[in-house]
Amino acid sequence: ETGVTQSPTHLIKTRGQQVTLRCSSQSGHNTVSWYQQALGQGPQFIFQYYREEENGRGNFPPRFSGLQFPNYSSELNVNALELDDSALYLCASSLAQGEVPLHFGNGTRLTVT
Amino acid sequence: ELKVEQNPLFLSMQEGKNYTIYCNYSTTSDRLYWYRQDPGKSLESLFVLLSNGAVKQEGRLMASLDTKARLSTLHITAAVHDLSATYFCAVNSNFGNEKLTFGTGTRLTIIP
Numbered sequence: 001e002t003g004v005t006q007s008p009t010h011l012i013k014t015r016g017q018q019v020t021l022r023c024s025s026q027s028g029h030n031t032v033s034w035y036q037q038a039l040g041q042g043p044q045f046i047f048q049y050y051r052e053e054e055n056g057r058g059n060f061p062p063r064f065s066g067l068q069f070p071n072y073s074s075e076l077n078v079n080a081l082e083l084d085d086s087a088l089y090l091c092a093s094s095l096a097q098g099e100v101p102l103h104f105g106n107g108t109r110l111t112v113t
Numbered sequence: 114e115l116k117v118e119q120n121p122l123f124l125s126m127q128e129g130k131n132y133t134i135y136c137n138y139s140t141t142s143d144r145l146y147w148y149r150q151d152p153g154k155s156l157e158s159l160f161v162l163l164s165n166g167a168v169k170q171e172g173r174l175m176a177s178l179d180t181k182a183r184l185s186t187l188h189i190t191a192a193v194h195d196l197s198a199t200y201f202c203a204v205n206s207n208f209g210n211e212k213l214t215f216g217t218g219t220r221l222t223i224i225p
Contacts, residue, residue, distance in 0.1 A: 033213075035213075040218075041217060041218070042117075042201050042203075042215030042216055042217050042218050043156070043201075043213075043215050044215070045212040045213060045214070048212070056212055058212060090155060090156065102146075102158040102161065103158065104155045104156045105155060106154065106155045107155050109153075
């Protein structure tokens with residue numbers, strides 16, 4: 001049990017739709033990172049939020065956006081879904097800025113049809 | 114751009130045998146991580162290696178880091194079925210960047 005919870009666990013969307021994934025960070029952790037893991041591949045860094053501001057971004061287009069809230073929960077939003085967005089989305093929290101996350105949530109499996 | 118390569122990608126081994134997974138990375142880093150992932154599950158942190166020559170052991174798994182060679186190894190001793198999983202190494206560059214770059218993973222299957 002890592003203390004990081006994600007919802008929903010599974011989601012099916014249609015190409016062109018928008019989706020919001022949610023993450024509840026471990027208590028006291030003010031940094032949250034999101035990763036995308038396509039089937040059979042390693043996770044890829046999407047972005048990180050620290051104190052409600054984006055703090056580092058990977059190679060993902062602007063249609064991937066996020067929010068972090070004062071209670072340390074966060075959201076990942078993806079607009080104009082494409083088939084290639086089908087993946088496992090992982091959230092991880094860290095105690096402080098600059099700390100690499102060691103504890104990941106169970107993920108949300110997104111399928112785009 | 115930091116690249117992380119693992120080999121082998123797939124490994125099938127008998128119970129009781131020893132084997133090593135290799136992780137090479139392309140740019141300077143002083144921190145390397147090993148994770149385990151079971152099918153359909155999230156990532157479980159196994160080891161954090163922070164300096165050259167670091168060695169850590171937990172049960173039948175031992176990880177080491179050679180920063181000069183940009184190489185980490187995960188050694189499995191006397192494998193048991195419960196170790197079947199996919200193993201990822203990940204590197205954090207030493208620029209104070211929080212981003213983890215993962216390898217492609219090694220899918221390990223232990224055969225009775």
